[in-house]
Amino acid sequence: MKEEIYQSQIIEWSKKTDHVAGLKNANCKATASNPLCGDRISVELELAGDVIKSMACQVRGCLLCKASGSILAERVSGLGIDEVKGICSRLEGALKASDDDPESFPEGYSMFFPVRLHKSRHSCVLLPFQAVITAVSEYRDSSDKKSKRQS
C-alpha cells in the first residue's frame, strides 16, 4: 500500500478555521501564490519587534496548503522570523531528503512525511512559510524606509 498523503490528521488541520478571521492588531501582511496550481495564501501578522505575536491566514488552495497554513498559524506565536525561516528550511530539507526518516521533519510537521514522494506538491506545504517570510521582509523594508525619511 502506498503512503497516503490524505491522512486524517492533514484533513483535520485543513478544516480548521480559527485562524481565518483577520487580526485586529495586524501590522504586516502578504499574499503568496503558486502560479502552477493556483494555491494562494494571504497572511496577516502582529509583529512585536522581531517576534510574531499572532497570525491569521486565508488559503484558496489545496488541502496541503490549508493544513500547513493552519499548523503555522497555531505554532508561530512567540517565534522570531529567523526561527520561522529555520523551520521552513528544515521542512524543505526533510521533504527533499532521500532518507525515509519522519524524525527529520520539524516538530508538528511529520504528517507531511508522505508528501516527500510528490515533488510537485512540496511547494503547497511551503507556501505559508513563504507568505510569512515575505510579510515580515516587506514590513521591515517599509519600516527602514520610514526611518530613513524621518532621519
Added chain:
Amino acid sequence: MTFDSDSAADEFSIFRTCGKESALHYLDNAAMAQIPDRVIKAMVEHDTMRRSNVKRGVHRLAEAATEAFEGARARVAGYLGVKDPDEVIFTVGTTAGINILAHSLGLMFERNDEVLLSHIEHHSNIIPWQVIQQRQGIRVRYLPMTPDGRINLERAEDLIKSKTKIVAVTHGSNVTGAVTDARALARIAHAKGAFLMLDGAQTAPGGPLDLPGLEADFYLFSGHKAYGPTGTGVLWGRKDILKKIPPALGGGEMIQHVGLEKSTYLDPPHRFEAGTPAVTQAIGMAAALEWLSGQDLAGMHRHIKRLTLRIMEGLAGLKGSIKILGPEPGKERLPLVSFSVEGIHPHDICQVLNDRHGVALRGGFHCAQPLHDLLKLDGTTRASLAMYNNDKDVDAFLNGMEECLKILR
C-alpha cells in the same frame, strides 16, 4: 474496418510497461497523448539509417535525410488537407508557432493596430501578442465567452474593426472543450480585412483536417498531442500571405544570400525555419499523423464521444456540487471534461485519483488563467480522452471521484 480501443492500446508499449505494476488510466491526453511504438520505430529507423543535417549536404545521407524531411512535410500537408507542402512550417510546438507568427507578422504592424483574441485562450495565444503590444503599441482585444464556454461570435462584427490585423483564437478550447465555428469567424474577419489564425492544438489530434474548408489563414498544432513526439509542431499559413511576411528569427537554412549589410531570405516555408530543424521528430510526427489517418476515424470518434458522455453523466450523478464547464451533454465538444467541485481543490482530486486509482488527470488553470478568473474559479480538474481509453478508464475515474468526495469533504 471497425474501431477497437483495446487493439489501439496494444500499439502503445507504455500501457504494458507502466500499467504492469499498478493500474494506469491515462486521462491527461489534452496535455500530451501517448506515442505508438511504430512512431518510435520510425524515428529510430531514421536515426540509424539516414541521420544527417538537411537541406544543404550533398552526401547520400544528407540527401536521404532531406528527402525524408520534405516527405514528412508533404505528409503533414496531406493530413491538413492542403495541396502545397510549402505552406507547412515545422516548429517545436503550437506555442513556438504562435510566437513565430506573432513576431513575424508583428513586424508589419503599426501603432494602434489591433489583434483580437478571446477570453478562452491558452496562455500561448495571449502572451506572444501581449509582447508585441508592449513592443509596438498595438492593442489586444478579446472576444467574450458565452455561458457554455464558447467564443461569442455575435460580438465579432463589433469587435473586428478596420484596424484589426488578425483574429487569433482557439479552434477548440483546452478547458471548456467548445469548438469554434471557424468558417463563420473567417468570413467576418475577411470581410473586415483581418486574417484568421486558429490554435488547433486540441483539434488536430481528432483526425485529418480540411483547412481550406475552415477558411482560416493560419493554423497551428503540436505533434505531442497527436500521438507524435515532443518538440514538434506545425505553423500552416496561406502561401500568398506567408510570402509577404518577413522572418522574425534568423540563422542558417533560411537565407538566400547573406551580406554584411543586408541579407535576403528563402521563400516559405524555409524562411521561417532558421537553424537545423528537429528532423527526426518531424519524421516521427508525420508517421503519427499517417497512422492516425489510417484508423477507423468514424468508429474512433463514436467511441471517444461515448466515453466523454459517460464522464459527463457520471459526474452529474455524483453527490456534491460539481460544475462541468463547456457545452451541455450531446452538444459538440472535444473529448475533454473540465469541472470544479465546491470546496475541493483540483490538485487534491488529482492526487487522490492518482494514488488510489491510478488515474492520471490534470488540475489547475490549464494555462488559461483569464478564463478561470472570469468564472471565479481557483482552477478546474480535467479528464481528457484519446483513442486508447476504454470503459475501464471511465469506471476508474468515476469510482475514484466518488471516493474522493467522501475522503476530502
